[in-house]
Amino acid sequence: MYDAPQLGNAMDQTTTKISARNVQVHYGDTHAIKDVNVDIDAKTVTAFIGPSGCGKSTFLRCINRMNDTIDICRVTGDILIDGEDIYDKRVDPVQLRAKVGMVFQKPNPFPKSIYDNVAYGPRIHGLAKNKSELDEIVEKSLRRGAIWDEVKDRLDAPGTGLSGGQQQRLCIARAVATEPEVLLMDEPCSALDPIATAQVEELIDELRSQFSVVIVTHSMQQAARVSQKTAFFHLGNLVEFGDTTQIFTNPQDERTQNYITGRIG
Amino acid sequence: MTDVTPTTSILTVDDRTRRRNVAEKRFRTYGVIAITLAMLALVGLMTSIFSGGLPAFKQTFITLDVYLDPAKLDKDGSSDLEKIRKVSTFGYAPLIKKALEEQLAKPELAVEGLKSKDAAKMISKEGAAEMRRFVLANPDMIGETVSFKFLASGRIDGYYKGRVTMQSAERDKNVSPQQLQFADKLKDAGLLKTSFNWGFLTRADASENRPEAAGLGVAILGSVYMMVIVLFLALPIGVAASIYLEEFAPKNWFTDLVEVNISNLAAVPSIVFGILGLAIFINFAGLPQSAPIVGGLVLTLMTLPTIIIATRASLKAVPPSIRDAALGVGASKMQAVFHHVLPLAAPGILTGTIIGLAQALGETAPLLLIGMVAFVREYPSAPPEGFFDPAAALPVQVYNWTQRADPAFVERASGAIIVLLVFLLLMNTIAIILRRRFERRW
Numbered sequence: 119m120y121d122a123p124q125l126g127n128a129m130d131q132t133t134t135k136i137s138a139r140n141v142q143v144h145y146g147d148t149h150a151i152k153d154v155n156v157d158i159d160a161k162t163v164t165a166f167i168g169p170s171g172c173g174k175s176t177f178l179r180c181i182n183r184m185n186d187t188i189d190i191c192r193v194t195g196d197i198l199i200d201g202e203d204i205y206d207k208r209v210d211p212v213q214l215r216a217k218v219g220m221v222f223q224k225p226n227p228f229p230k231s232i233y234d235n236v237a238y239g240p241r242i243h244g245l246a247k248n249k250s251e252l253d254e255i256v257e258k259s260l261r262r263g264a265i266w267d268e269v270k271d272r273l274d275a276p277g278t279g280l281s282g283g284q285q286q287r288l289c290i291a292r293a294v295a296t297e298p299e300v301l302l303m304d305e306p307c308s309a310l311d312p313i314a315t316a317q318v319e320e321l322i323d324e325l326r327s328q329f330s331v332v333i334v335t336h337s338m339q340q341a342a343r344v345s346q347k348t349a350f351f352h353l354g355n356l357v358e359f360g361d362t363t364q365i366f367t368n369p370q371d372e373r374t375q376n377y378i379t380g381r382i383g
Numbered sequence: 384m385t386d387v388t389p390t391t392s393i394l395t396v397d398d399r400t401r402r403r404n405v406a407e408k409r410f411r412t413y414g415v416i417a418i419t420l421a422m423l424a425l426v427g428l429m430t431s432i433f434s435g436g437l438p439a440f441k442q443t444f445i446t447l448d449v450y451l452d453p454a455k456l457d458k459d460g461s462s463d464l465e466k467i468r469k470v471s472t473f474g475y476a477p478l479i480k481k482a483l484e485e486q487l488a489k490p491e492l493a494v495e496g497l498k499s500k501d502a503a504k505m506i507s508k509e510g511a512a513e514m515r516r517f518v519l520a521n522p523d524m525i526g527e528t529v530s531f532k533f534l535a536s537g538r539i540d541g542y543y544k545g546r547v548t549m550q551s552a553e554r555d556k557n558v559s560p561q562q563l564q565f566a567d568k569l570k571d572a573g574l575l576k577t578s579f580n581w582g583f584l585t586r587a588d589a590s591e592n593r594p595e596a597a598g599l600g601v602a603i604l605g606s607v608y609m610m611v612i613v614l615f616l617a618l619p620i621g622v623a624a625s626i627y628l629e630e631f632a633p634k635n636w637f638t639d640l641v642e643v644n645i646s647n648l649a650a651v652p653s654i655v656f657g658i659l660g661l662a663i664f665i666n667f668a669g670l671p672q673s674a675p676i677v678g679g680l681v682l683t684l685m686t687l688p689t690i691i692i693a694t695r696a697s698l699k700a701v702p703p704s705i706r707d708a709a710l711g712v713g714a715s716k717m718q719a720v721f722h723h724v725l726p727l728a729a730p731g732i733l734t735g736t737i738i739g740l741a742q743a744l745g746e747t748a749p750l751l752l753i754g755m756v757a758f759v760r761e762y763p764s765a766p767p768e769g770f771f772d773p774a775a776a777l778p779v780q781v782y783n784w785t786q787r788a789d790p791a792f793v794e795r796a797s798g799a800i801i802v803l804l805v806f807l808l809l810m811n812t813i814a815i816i817l818r819r820r821f822e823r824r825w
């Protein structure tokens with residue numbers, strides 16, 4: 119097995135943010151993820167692609183332990199963030215999720231004001247000492263979410279009243295408000311039109327400078343556009359992982375080849 | 384051109400479509416018939432209750448100037464309250480009789496063949512008691528002439544509500560045509576008036592022979608006390624139980640068992656809860672009989688399943704994406720539930736609670752078993768001590784009055800039903816308003 123000192127060398131610390139070792143996920147009797155090993159770099163965008171039901175979303179949800187909320191889900195193996203096992207008994211998933219933010223497939227703003235949507239995370243984590251600090255965090259997060267200019271005059275309006283694309287950017291702003299180190303995105307554009315998608319993709323590229331972004335997508339074009347690294351999942355296996363350009367131009371595995379050329383999936 | 388395939392025109396309706404349309408029309412007719420029948424039944428019920436019960440909100444009063452004779456009320460002239468108190472209600476009756484005699488002596492009010500003894504019967508037996516209460520409160524008024532507004536007796540009251548007529552009075556040993564004639568004359572003289580019966584809402588129950596004095600005061604108070612107890616016990620317990628079961632409890636055979644049992648409890652006949660209350664709260668725990676605390680506890684047990692089922696349903700209806708969103712920004716499970724899920728479920732929970740309360744308000748059977756059917760003359764004191772005082776309840780009061788012989792009580796029972804319906808309507812309106820106010824889109 120892998121222990122911390124081995125991973126603690128200088129090379130790994132600068133480049134690898136998340137490393138998964140022998141990760142298995144079971145939903146009841148279903149073996150959803152089979153022995154996945156992957157190293158995800160810091161400050162890069164990593165895309166997970168693959169046909170429906172291949173386990174890419176499941177694996178993504180392992181990284182911030184959202185699968186804990188599903189009773190029948192069982193995760194074995196190790197996932198290390200900065201060399202620390204997130205499935206260690208001492209880890210509180212609540213603390214972990216502040217460090218590993220998540221954006222979901224369907225925009226899911228709270229039925230509260232835009233301001234409260236963004237301020238909720240900093241509030242519960244005590245990131246702001248007073249109102250003006252909180253205001254600053256909200257503004258900064260909304261700017262990072264590339265939605266500040268559209269909503270700055272109506273921060274008291276309900277977040278659910280925004281358009282789909284705006285809602286998703288609001289959700290991204292909400293996720294970055296807690297200053298996470300990793301941002302997980304589960305098909306963030308699947309409910310959006312092409313214009314909103316383009317805006318979100320542009321945003322993802324900007325976020326790369328501050329966060330490690332992991333994005334699950336069904337669109338291979340999107341993976342090619344936004345990511346530097348790509349992982350291809352098939353039937354619960356991580357088939358191939360490498361630089362995005364290499365995966366799309368020179369796949370090593372036949373299944374990857376078939377998928378990106380549209381023969382399976 | 385012989386083998387042109389015949390195409391069917393959509394301008395003609397084929398058999399299948401016609402049959403389908405007929406079936407649909409038939410179904411709609413059934414629906415309209417069902418609604419009409421239901422509406423007719425409702426209208427019939429309402430007409431019967433309102434025509435029977437509305438007169439209970441009117442009461443005939445007779446105004447008399449009574450001389451508070453010191454020779455009768457304060458024999459030795461000492462003005463000592465203890466001595467005045469010794470004069471019982473019977474001591475006051477002659478004063479009323481005397482006041483009526485004075486009226487009868489007037490030529491314009493005289494009725495042939497009416498004895499003053501019978502004239503005195505036209506005033507409720509409650510009248511003398513009211514006078515005594517007044518004198519004990521104002522002993523310095525002895526020796527003065529005071530104007531009292533007395534309740535007319537049940538039959539005289541009934542005469543002005545159409546329940547008693549001259550013909551029926553001839554056959555009735557409780558009322559005579561002469562009394563009715565005298566009543567008419569008093570009315571012409573402006574001494575007899577019919578006005579709104581506040582006493583019906585504020586007085587306590589009264590005995591068999593003075594229906595005019597019977598009121599719902601104690602029953603309303605008892606019902607309100609019980610609802611307060613039910614609200615403060617059933618809402619927190621029910622909501623806490625639902626949140627735990629729905630959000631935190633592991634899904635295993637034990638929680639399944641709990642769930643099945645809750646559903647079964649909702650279907651248990653209410654009288655069974657009465658037996659349970661009698662055995663546990665009164666016989667075992669030693670709580671007093673007829674007390675709102677016992678009634679409230681029993682009704683709490685009855686209401687809990689309703690509230691739990693409604694709360695769980697509304698928690699289930701909150702989209703899981705909201706929970707994900709909260710957990711995703713690092714909220715703990717409890718924060719996710721209390722900050723996001725519960726506010727969204729609140730309208731459903733409130734509606735369920737109020738429907739449960741309304742159900743409890745109308746419940747009779749379990750209250751009969753724990754002794755709330757008793758005849759209670761005294762108002763319970765203010766809470767919390769009042770929770771342990773004997774009281775009545777609205778539906779039980781209805782049950783009680785319908786069993787009494789005097790038709791005036793039947794009228795009052797219908798009146799009590801109207802009061803009960805008004806309370807239920809009020810609660811349902813509150814439920815609707817609260818739901819509207821808290822309802823939010825997501």
